[in-house]
Amino acid sequence: MKALVAGDPATVGRYQVFAVLGAGGMGRVLLGVSPDGRLVAVKQVHPHFAHDPGFRERFRREVTTSRMVSGAYTAAVMDADPDAPTPWLASVFVPGPALSEVVTAAGPLPPAAVRHLAAGLALALGEIHRTGLVHRDLKPGNVILAEDGPRVIDFGIARAAEGDSELTRTGSIIGSPGYMSPEQAQSKPLTPASDLFSFGALLVMAATGRGPFTGASTPQTLYNVVHAEPDLRALDPWLRRIVEPCLAKDPAHRPAPADVLRELGPIEPVASPWPPLVLQLIDEQRARISELLxxxxxxxxxxxxxxxxxxxxxxxxxxxxxxxxxxxxxxxxxxxxxxxxxxxxxxPFGPDNLRRVDLCRLLDGQDVPGLGRLSTKDGSALDSCFLENAEGRSLELKIGRSLLDSEAGGDLEGLPLTTKGDGRDCEAAVAVNGFPDSTLGTEVHFAVPVADACTVAKDGLGTAVRQLRAGGHDRELPPxxxxxxxxxxxxxxxxxxxxxxxxxxxxxxxxxxxxxxxxxxxxxxxxxxxxxxxxxxxxxxxxxxxxxxxxxxxxxxxxxxxxxxxxxxxxxxxxxxxxxxxxxxxxxxxxxxxxxxxxxxxxxxxx
Incomplete structure (x- = not known):
């Protein structure tokens, strides 16, 4: 959440806005207050959509249908203006972090939380499909973990960007590659069964920390979605029974939301279904909103x-x-x-934490495959640490902007990975949350070429990521x-x-x-x-x-x-x-x- 800066609007329609919640492929989301004092999330679509002749009509039609969705596990649409210079839509603001944020910060959800998540999402999809809508972009970033259960957001919007829009005429696909259905990846007509495929992929990510089809690049991920079978061996048997039919390549073989609920059975009521970190994030979000108001x-x-x-x-x-x-x-x-x-x-991957972490403590004394046990060689810099093994081979762990020209390298501990290197040198990196131009990465250099330089860099980074999530590695900060x-x-x-x-x-x-x-x-x-x-x-x-x-x-x-x-x-x-x-x-x-x-x-x- 960021405060508005000079040039941002003070109002959108009848809503006073005071913060930026986020941005994505369709537009950005502002936090505002309605005339009756309720908090609202106002999504302004990107201006270039407004120039598409058919967009406004599709947007108007989808918003009208979306306002019919009123289930307990969705963020209800309150208002919209398809005719504004920058079209917008307002929905009820739901305090809580996105599922993607929670898994990045704390790793996979425990089984009981995944069970509650599955039940809430199935109920939400049932309500969305009842009105004739297909979500089209069900992904971890569009699922909010509210205090009492999940909430699905952004339903009924992606459809407005399809059709004759310039975006799709240029060959792009509306959706998120790791979570779209095979028919969506192939630009075929979509039915509610497409959302069930996304639902299955999302549950795998929540339970394991990574999507079932994530590849080294977007084309590879899309190929996997269409042709590859997911590896579900790590799932608990009860979850695999739900996910496997959802990930069927043929839409006709996927279950409906009601079938999923029957397979889940009764869900035991709890005060909160989530790990403690979720409640902590909600409290801090409310405190920040209070200050901004x-x-x-x-x-x-x-x-x-x-x-x-x-x-x-x-x-x-x-x-x-x-x-x-x-x-x-x-x-x-x-x-x-x-x-x-x-x-x-x-x-743990946010800037506040990384400024305080002692990078040397993350890997000092740790065993990294290909290098063995590491010890600190030079930890004098704020944002880098040189470590070495008994033979003098070194690894650098660093935070910076030097790895931005690297290539997509798949997935590391549930995080998108980038790599760059050859047989002698290799760098591996994951992003710093909220800072798109910054990375946490490792670099190795060998005196002679070796076959597994990038494997060593990735293993070292994976160890650092696990240590960072575990906590307890802050530097001693002198007065x-x-x-x-x-x-x-x-x-x-x-x-x-x-x-x-x-x-x-x-x-x-x-x-x-x-x-x-x-x-x-x-x-x-x-x-x-x-x-x-x-x-x-x-x-x-x-x-x-x-x-x-x-x-x-x-x-x-x-x-x-x-x-x-x-x-x-x-x-x-x-x-x-x-x-x-x-x-x-x-x-x-x-x-x-x-x-x-x-x-x-x-x-x-x-x-």
């Missing part, structure tokens, strides 16, 4: 993504620094007026460290406006860098390295100030200083780089970047 004049003083607070973890305690969003100059460093605690994201800070939480929007305004967007560049985009760009980077050359003082701090080009070669002005000394030659550093556009000169950029530095300095922990 506060009046803007107060919300700017609180943690949240619009004007966040910085949570510092030091020696096992939490220190909280409030960030002001007022238009007045920042006050001197000291205790904040209204301390606010922001909950960190418990997702004053920058290691746990979110760089995008160091300037409030009003302060960025004064430097590069009007602020249009705030973008994470990996774990340690944030880019504020407006009239020009301002980057805030935290890291380790040699101390900058001192040229002057700013607010009592020795700093470096001067011209510097960004990665694209554009000239700007950089302000940098050492925040905390680690050794005579190395420290934790802060760098701000402002690249101007238009009439602003580099000299003027140097004046502006010092304004940003003055606002940011009081927000840093005292070293």
């Amino acid at each position: 506060k009046p803007p004049s107060r919300r700017r003083r609180y943690a949240g993504l619009a004007a966040a607070a910085v949570v510092l973890l030091a020696a096992g305690t939490i220190t909280v620094v409030s960030l002001t969003g007022s238009d007045s100059p920042p006050a001197a460093a000291g205790a904040p007026e209204e301390p606010v605690v922001t909950a960190t994201n418990p997702d 004053g460290t920058l290691a746990a800070l979110d760089p995008c939480a160091l300037l409030a929007p009003a302060e960025a406006d004064r430097v590069i305004g009007p602020l249009r967007n705030t973008v994470h560049q990996g774990l340690r860098e944030c880019r504020y985009e407006g009239t020009g760009t301002l980057s805030v980077k935290l890291g380790k390295g040699f101390p900058p050359s001192i040229t002057r003082q700013l607010a009592g701090v020795k700093v470096s100030l001067g011209q510097k080009n960004n990665e694209e070669g554009q000239p700007g002005c950089a302000l940098a200083w050492q925040h905390r000394q680690l050794s005579p030659r190395e420290g934790e550093n802060v760098e701000l780089l402002l690249v101007p556009t238009g009439a602003l000169t580099v000299d003027q950029a140097c004046e502006k970047v010092q304004q940003a530095g003055q606002a940011l300095l009081p927000r840093l922990p005292k070293p």
